[in-house]
Amino acid sequence: MAGADATPELGPERLATLRALADALIPEAGDLPSAGAADPDGRWLARTLAARPELCGELGRVLGGGAEREPATETRRLFAEDRPGFDALAAVVAGSYYLNVKVRRRIGYPGQGKRPPYPDEAEYDLRDGLLDPVLARTPPAHEEPGPPPDDGPPLPRAGDGDRADVLVIGAGASGAVVARRLAAAGFRVVCLEQGDWCNPSDFPGDKPEFELLIERRWSPDPNVRALPADYPCENSGTDVAPVMFNAVGGSTIHFGAQWSRMRPSDFRTRTREGVADDWPLSYAELRPFYERMERWLGVSGLAGDPLYPPGPAPPLPPLPIGAIGRKAAEGMNRLGWHWWPASHVIASVEHEHQAQCERTGTCMWGCPKGAKGSTDLTIWPEAQRLGARLVTGARVREITVDARGLATGAVYVDRKGTEHRQQADVVVLAANGVGTARLLLLSSSSRFPDGLANSSGLVGKRLMLHPYMSVLGIYDEPLESWLGPWGTQLLSLQFADTDESRGFPRGAQWDVMPIGGPLLALARYDGLPYNERWGPAVHRLVQRTLGRAFDWGVGIEDLPHERNTVTLDSALTDSDGIPAPRISFRIDAEMRANLDWQLARAREAHEAAGAIDTVVTDWSAWGWHLLGTARMGDDPGTSVIDRWGCAHEVPNLYVVDGSAFVTSGPQPPTATICANALRVADHLVRRAGGQRAPA
Ligand SMILES: Cc1cc2nc3c(=O)[nH]c(=O)nc-3n(C[C@H](O)[C@H](O)[C@H](O)COP(=O)(O)OP(=O)(O)OC[C@H]3O[C@@H](n4cnc5c(N)ncnc54)[C@H](O)[C@@H]3O)c2cc1C
């Protein structure tokens, strides 16, 4: 496996030990070489350690102690007694082995690669009337959409100087939308973003080391990445921890780009089902903004879903559902359950700034092809052209207020740790469901002792995270299940609403997901005993899973509970010494019942499609959608912001990110976050004259 030239720092003795242990973990099988024999000059080992340098220390420790023992005994001992050491060894051995192009060829894995859709492939996937059973359903009655509000005249630009008309904090999804809309209306917009621009050539998706790189540098978990732009989250007391990205484009750099509106009924759970609270606004008010966002972003999708609100077809044709989507759909049709090809902010054909999607299936770690509509690509270039000023490497530590309780701007720290002040007439928070609550709590003062705009006590409370699990279905046929988008090939809203007979409120959206390459396939079996996971078993697991399995993912709608919170930690800080958020979120009995019930149905869906086996994967430690921590409402006693996103107590402070959500809906939230941000920006254009803080 390892040659002294490529990895001199391990030394010849440790390299010899590594080769022996590697052979025990991945032995020869048929035309597949053992892991030791597959890498005679250490080339793949060197690349693996370059991609995962943090493993070197642990690996050196393990190899230093195991030279005298018989290799198979030593790997078993490590597995049983030294799990961190074993995991480092296994990650390096399997990583090097499956990087090897000859091994890849023999197991039939082309890498995440490149496979542009044929122009008619979406139609081909849906051939033979696959959608007919779904179309035969009676669509539910949808609320009649009302007229969009009148925009009113644009405001004139303010005078010269550093003062902004509007300061936006956070350059992710919602911040980009607000900045572009207000810049187009002539406002002087400054946006402060703690992260930097991403360079698509850095994204891991088109690199052979993809599966290694996503474990650390490109993890969606800020605590694992720990990049200078990240702030840590204190997660020790939580069932679910937030995932996000901190850069221009925010979490849309990582998002799967699946694009779903909430349905009219999702805004009315209290009225319709006696559950949680109604939103102060209706679907009808948001509908024009959903449509405008879909045109801005070039959403791809297929019109006609009977369970989705009616409206114009998405501007771009749908992405292909692929072999895994077709397989899943066949099972759903047998059961008579709803499914539909998913919509995405991914270019199915070349579109404005976006290239055509090449189906590399790596969307959740940045799109290296420039096909996914992260807002750094789709919105910021236009916002800047229109005059918005984007300051990167600018971490806001506090929103400032004057004696009358009006926001006056923010204090931020640059990359060198130097503090600056940005004055503004209006402050818009777009720092996501964790970052916005954190900033409001950080901005306490004698006037606002419990945090800015927090007399309701609800800032940071009612956190919703959409707990997510999946059922992997394994099939006895090749399905190319590494192909993208990743994202969602198709979705189901069959079990999205409350059915009292199930014993829990609300439901879930289901998504068909690809599973990636051999390392991600093997990771599904991490809970197995040594004998079933390592040695000859490795080859059996890869052979039966790679390219032949896909997930039915289940993201439940969690309800808002005041016990689920973002607070400030008393000890942990970010690299600028600013207190970090502490996350506390419990998966309660109702959420657990919802997850268990949905997983049982997802297993049935796989069985109906012909799966030969199923494996439940628990992803619920990650919260993908950060919602609810500055709740919108009409009553200042029970909400933080009003229906226009304006803080009840601070009339020139707005919140436009997912913090505003009253309930979480079963869908991924970004279509609703962006539509609402655009609605608030339109409102600011109409109203800002009356709401600006005097200079
Ligand atoms: C792995 C993953 C997959 C996802 N998949 C989907 C999907 O398929 N569909 C979907 O709808 N949604 C998906 N999401 C969620 C989606 O990314 C978010 O809903 C969306 O990006 C939220 O937008 P936002 O504006 O609220 O916050 P963000 O996009 O998170 O932006 C917040 C920005 O604020 C900045 N910021 C925070 N604090 C400060 C500070 N103190 N000073 C300066 N800047 C600050 C951050 O650096 C960040 O750039 C996914 C998320 C993840 C992580």
Ligand code: SF4
């Ligand atoms: S959008 Fe996703 S599947 Fe398409 S090219 Fe980009 S990363 Fe690959």
